[in-house]
Amino acid sequence: MRGRLQSFLSNVLAVAYKEAVVMRHDRAFIGMVLAQPIMMLMLFGFALTNEPRNVPWVVLDRSQTAVSRRFLEDVFVTGYFERARAVGSYEEGRARLGRGQAIAFVVVPEDFGRKVLRGGPEVQVLVDGSDPLTSARIAAYIGEVASRFDPERGGARLARVAAPEIGAGEAAPLEIRQRFEFNPTLRDRVFFIAALAGMLLTNLCLSASSLGLVGERENGTYEQMLALPTSPLEIVLGKLLPYAGVAYLVLTLATLLAGITFGIWPKGSWLALYLVTLPFVLASLTIGVFVSAFARTTAQAVFITVFFILPSFVLSGTMFPYQLMPDGVRQIGGLLPLRWYQIALRRIIERGAGLEEVAIPLVALSAIFLVLLTAVRRLVKPRLG
Amino acid sequence: MNPRRLWTLLVREARATWRNPFTMTILVAVPLAALLVFGFVLSTEVERLPLGVHDASGTASSRRLVAELAAKGTFVPRAFATREGLDHALVAGQISAAVVIPPDFDRRLREAAAGGAPAEIQVLYDGGETVLAGNSEAFLRTLALSTVAELSSGARAQAMGGPAAPSHVSPSGAAGPASGGVRVVTRALFNPKLDGSRFMVSGTFGFVLSFLTALITAVSIVSERLSGTFEQLQVTPATSLEILLGKILPLGAVFAADVVLMVLAAGFLLGVWPEGSVVFFVIVSSFYVLTSLSLGLLISATSATAAEAVQKTVLFSIPLVQLSGFAFPIRNMPAPFRWLAELFPATHYIRVSRAIYLRGEGPLSLLPELSLLAFFTLILVGVALRSIEGRE
Numbered sequence: 001m002r003g004r005l006q007s008f009l010s011n012v013l014a015v016a017y018k019e020a021v022v023m024r025h026d027r028a029f030i031g032m033v034l035a036q037p038i039m040m041l042m043l044f045g046f047a048l049t050n051e052p053r054n055v056p057w058v059v060l061d062r063s064q065t066a067v068s069r070r071f072l073e074d075v076f077v078t079g080y081f082e083r084a085r086a087v088g089s090y091e092e093g094r095a096r097l098g099r100g101q102a103i104a105f106v107v108v109p110e111d112f113g114r115k116v117l118r119g120g121p122e123v124q125v126l127v128d129g130s131d132p133l134t135s136a137r138i139a140a141y142i143g144e145v146a147s148r149f150d151p152e153r154g155g156a157r158l159a160r161v162a163a164p165e166i167g168a169g170e171a172a173p174l175e176i177r178q179r180f181e182f183n184p185t186l187r188d189r190v191f192f193i194a195a196l197a198g199m200l201l202t203n204l205c206l207s208a209s210s211l212g213l214v215g216e217r218e219n220g221t222y223e224q225m226l227a228l229p230t231s232p233l234e235i236v237l238g239k240l241l242p243y244a245g246v247a248y249l250v251l252t253l254a255t256l257l258a259g260i261t262f263g264i265w266p267k268g269s270w271l272a273l274y275l276v277t278l279p280f281v282l283a284s285l286t287i288g289v290f291v292s293a294f295a296r297t298t299a300q301a302v303f304i305t306v307f308f309i310l311p312s313f314v315l316s317g318t319m320f321p322y323q324l325m326p327d328g329v330r331q332i333g334g335l336l337p338l339r340w341y342q343i344a345l346r347r348i349i350e351r352g353a354g355l356e357e358v359a360i361p362l363v364a365l366s367a368i369f370l371v372l373l374t375a376v377r378r379l380v381k382p383r384l385g
Numbered sequence: 386m387n388p389r390r391l392w393t394l395l396v397r398e399a400r401a402t403w404r405n406p407f408t409m410t411i412l413v414a415v416p417l418a419a420l421l422v423f424g425f426v427l428s429t430e431v432e433r434l435p436l437g438v439h440d441a442s443g444t445a446s447s448r449r450l451v452a453e454l455a456a457k458g459t460f461v462p463r464a465f466a467t468r469e470g471l472d473h474a475l476v477a478g479q480i481s482a483a484v485v486i487p488p489d490f491d492r493r494l495r496e497a498a499a500g501g502a503p504a505e506i507q508v509l510y511d512g513g514e515t516v517l518a519g520n521s522e523a524f525l526r527t528l529a530l531s532t533v534a535e536l537s538s539g540a541r542a543q544a545m546g547g548p549a550a551p552s553h554v555s556p557s558g559a560a561g562p563a564s565g566g567v568r569v570v571t572r573a574l575f576n577p578k579l580d581g582s583r584f585m586v587s588g589t590f591g592f593v594l595s596f597l598t599a600l601i602t603a604v605s606i607v608s609e610r611l612s613g614t615f616e617q618l619q620v621t622p623a624t625s626l627e628i629l630l631g632k633i634l635p636l637g638a639v640f641a642a643d644v645v646l647m648v649l650a651a652g653f654l655l656g657v658w659p660e661g662s663v664v665f666f667v668i669v670s671s672f673y674v675l676t677s678l679s680l681g682l683l684i685s686a687t688s689a690t691a692a693e694a695v696q697k698t699v700l701f702s703i704p705l706v707q708l709s710g711f712a713f714p715i716r717n718m719p720a721p722f723r724w725l726a727e728l729f730p731a732t733h734y735i736r737v738s739r740a741i742y743l744r745g746e747g748p749l750s751l752l753p754e755l756s757l758l759a760f761f762t763l764i765l766v767g768v769a770l771r772s773i774e775g776r777e
Contacts, residue, residue, distance in 0.1 A: 028696075043704065047722040048713040050516060055716065071567065097574055099750050100740055122568045129573030130743035132427065132581045133516065134714055139571045140523060146567040177505055178522065180512030181475060191515045211692070299604050299691035300407055306600075306699055307415055311422045319712060320426045321517040323434065323481060329425045347478050350513035357477040 011230045015238025019212070023242055029208075033246060037200055037254045044192035045262050050133045051188055052080045052141075057104040058093050059084045065113035071123070072106065074145045080138070094126070103128045104138050182267075182350045193264050194349040195318045195342040197254050197277075201247050202312065202338055205281055206305045208243045209288025214301040217292075233377070240285045247281040248274070255349075267352030276344040276358050279365035283337040286372040293379050312336045317343070340364040390623050394631025402635060408601065412639060416593045416647045423589045424655045427581030431521045436460035437471045437483035437509075442490035446536050450486070450506075453532040459524050475511060482521050483509040484529075498537040575660070575743055586657045587742035588711040590647060590670060591735035595677050595709070596702045598640050602681025603694040606632060611691065629770070633678050640678075641671040660745030666738070669755070673734045676762040682769035710735050730761040 023029055061068050072084060085102070087093045093105040107124040115121040125142050127135040183190045213236070216222040225235050255273070259265040266273055287308070295301035313319055315333035322333055333339050344361035347353035355362075402408055436454060440447050454460045463480060465471040474480045485507040487493075493504035508525060510518040573579055609615045609632075618628050644667055651657045659666050684701070688694035707713065708722060709731040715723055726732045737754050740746040748755070 039704070043707055047718045048707055049717050050713060051717055052714075053717045094574075098744055099746065100736075100744060116567075120568065122570060125569055125571045127571065127573050128744075129576035129579050130739065131584050131714060132576065132579035135573055135576075136523070136579055137519065139569075139573070140519075143569045143571065146569045149567045178508040178510065178526075180510045180518055183512030183515065183518075186512055186515050186518060188515050190513060194513060215692070296407075297691065299608070299695050302692060302695040302699065303407075303411060303600070303604075306695075307411075307418070311418065314422055314426050321514050323514070323517050324430065324432075324520070325426055343478060346513050347476065351476040351478070351511070353476050353478075 008234060011234040012238040012241065015225070015230065015235055016241040019239050020242040020245075023246070033204065033250055034253075036203065037196075037250060037257055040196055040199060041193070041254070041257050041261065044196060045189055045258075048192065049188040050137075051186075052103075052134050052137050055081045055104065055134075055138055056102045057081055057084050057106065058087045058096050058102040059106050059108070060087050060090060060093050061108045062110045063108045063112035067116050068108045068112050071108070071145075071149055074149060075106070075142055078141050078145060080141055097126060097128050100128070103134065104142065106142065189262060190264060190350060192319075193258050193262060194346050196258060197251050198280075198316070198318055198338050198342045198345055199313060200250050200254055201277070201281060201341075202284055202309055204250055205243060205247055205284035206288045206291070206309060207302065208246070209240055209285045210291035210295065210301045210305050211288075211298055212239055212243075213289060213292035214295050214298050218298055236289060240289075243285060244278075244281050248277065251277055264349065266349045268348035268357075269354045272353065272355045272358050273345075273348050275355065276341065276348070276362050276365065279362065279369045280337050280341040283365060283369040283372055286369060286376055287337075289376050290372070290379065293376075312338050315339070316341075335368070337365055337368050340368070387622075387627070391627050391631055394618075394623060394627060395635055398631055398635040399638075402605075402639065408605075411597070411601070412643060413646070415597055416643050417650055419589050419593050420586060420647055420650055421654065423585040423592070424582040424651070424657070427585045431459050431517075431524050433458060433461050434482065434517075434521055435480045436462050436525075437465050437474050437480035438462045438486070439465045439468055439471045439483070440486045441488045442486045444491040446491050446494055447486045449536060450529065450532050451484070454484070454525065454528050457528070459528065460521075471509075475509060478511070481511045481514060481517055482525060484525075485509070494533070494537055504533070582655050583657050583743055584739070586651045586655060587659075587739045588735050590644070590738045591709060591731050592706055592711050593643070593647065594640065594670060594673055594734070595680075595705060595731040596698075597643075598636075598674055598677035599681040599684060599702070600695060600698045602633070602636055602678050603684040603688065603698055604691050605636065606682065606685035607688055607691045607694045610685075626770070629682075633682070637671070637674050637678055640674040641667070644670040644674070657742075659742045661741040661747060665748060666741045669737055669741070669758075670734075672762070673730070673758065676730045676734075676758070676765055679762070679765035679769040683765070683772055686769070686772040705729055705731055708732070730758060730765070733758045733761070 059072055061072065075081060076084060081104075084106075085096075087096065087105075090107065093102070093107070096102045097105050105126040107126070109115075109122060109124070112121055112123070123146065125139060127139050129135045180186050213222075216225075216239075222235070226232070230238075251274075255266060288305070291301055291304045291308070295304055315325075315329065316322065316336050316338035317325075317333065318338060322330055322339065325333065340361040344353075344358040344365075347357050347361075351357075438451050440451060451462050455462050460482070462484075463474075465474065465483075468485065471480075471483050471485070475483055487505060487507070490504055490506065493502070497503045506529065508522075508529075510522060512518050576583055606615075615628075619625065623631070648659070648663060648667065681698070684694055684697050688697055708715070708718070708726045709729050710726065711731075715726045715732065718726065733754050737751055737758065740751055740754075
């Protein structure tokens, strides 16, 4: 029994050694491992965000008073908008919205100046609702300016707060003191970069294992290895072992880069981070083995991998909050390892969670891995060409 | 160019594509899956969100406030006896928002009704989930303000000795005693319910037609070259232009069919039909397919193996898809990224597709974008043709 285990281990390690040597000479692979974290970090750190900026808007100021101009100036200084363009008529404003030249259209009624003195001033805001995230936020910014607008003083200057709220602007007998924990200014960057490792490792593990196995079969080297006293299971495990190592390297690299460039260091325990990564990496590698069982050629393998990766980014909650998805869609996403891994990542990196708080994702990931492993052991038979 | 030779090549290519079950599956499954996945994921409606509540007041009014927050199914309150328990649940992600009601809430509320300083509650959001936090904030604020307005009007009536008016509901939009502040009447045009599926569906066309088209074209040509059939075709009397057209036109037709399939699927499965003309949309999209086909050609010309072609396409497509405004508005990006995005044909196609789908724009107002798109297509087709000729 002990002898069998020993030979099993030594076979796995031998294949792993061979794989590591091959990998070290694969320039394209090393390039991908190093370049992808940097590219994704740049994209999600600098370029991609849902925070509105440079918003084009048009204004129909029927009141033409100093106080109405001050109100419009207050909206502009929030920093989300471009300089407003004045339109001559209501129809022209509507037309500009229709042509996508403006996202918001503010109408100040004729009696605005009078109503400011007597109470109950009102403005009308039309927003282009086609991009819901943008329009909800823009309406909220204008609403926030309006609710704080004080005609007596110079007008309240709104700090950069995100407060989506459509309508409302009433002095209420309640003051809501609110705080956005873990991310006070609601930067999208934090949301994306916290889950960056999840995206990178999905890319890496899935393509490495599916391509590696199919490529071996295509080249005929799989056949050669089967002729050795190694079992298919040993070959698969041996091939995947080095990738697990590379996955940890990528995780460390991405975490350090995010910390150095954007100051987003994990607030929680590194131990928890590394621990929860293990079942995720194993599960992702196993999905790659699955793909390799279905794909006949490397090109097909990449196809399947790509079209698995993209929806899993979306459904897992890495790019959009999964909490808001409709029933059914949300539950399907729960079957993806990336869902649980991104939950764990956000807890550890943003909120400073320790091992105890990521116990549920850890168990879920391990369960997914075990189910996949059982399935893969039935599926992967020595198959030639 | 000989029309009969071209026709033979066309028939051959159509048959080859038809007989390849993998390609056929991809061509049908990927557009449909993309529509369904992207059509459902972008939602701004907050529903049954776990809300932590630490009610240090424990009075009728504070319980009323919590009950109102739970009433419409927006939030599901979970009581926490201590502030520590609440903070811990927020870290562990069990709750996405939390309300802390101070011990003096009821007293302060009565004072506020009598003209004193407003009562206070504290609300904490999980800022890590930016979109979720932003949206739940809107709902929570509206609900809390309207409930408290109602409570305090009851309290005011009591303070004046009259009967409480429990049935009087004052929604937050209604004009109150305005002490500064401007009331805003907001209306969302083109999409009054702020439903995300229209936005995402109109972008998905850009995603599928850019990515899938380039991918399939590149792989199909490289595979042909690898299996040697490309060379066989070259020794026939057919010119390289004919071979190329014979390869590309059937693929173009297949993707044009894909556009129709997607329009129908989006309409019948998701209830999203274009606001503008369907015919115009299909024509523009079929034209855009040409751009992606040329891109696929270019990739195939520089790749030695099919796997290499796929990897190149994927690597190229990541920034293309992300920067083209498919998921994130280009407007929000810093300047250099915005300029870069303008160089992608996909950016312009997605803009046109959204204009037709969401705002029902016609050919006239879209003329600048359309001519830019045509310009890109001409350049790409030209470069692709040249690169193929260079290989002979």
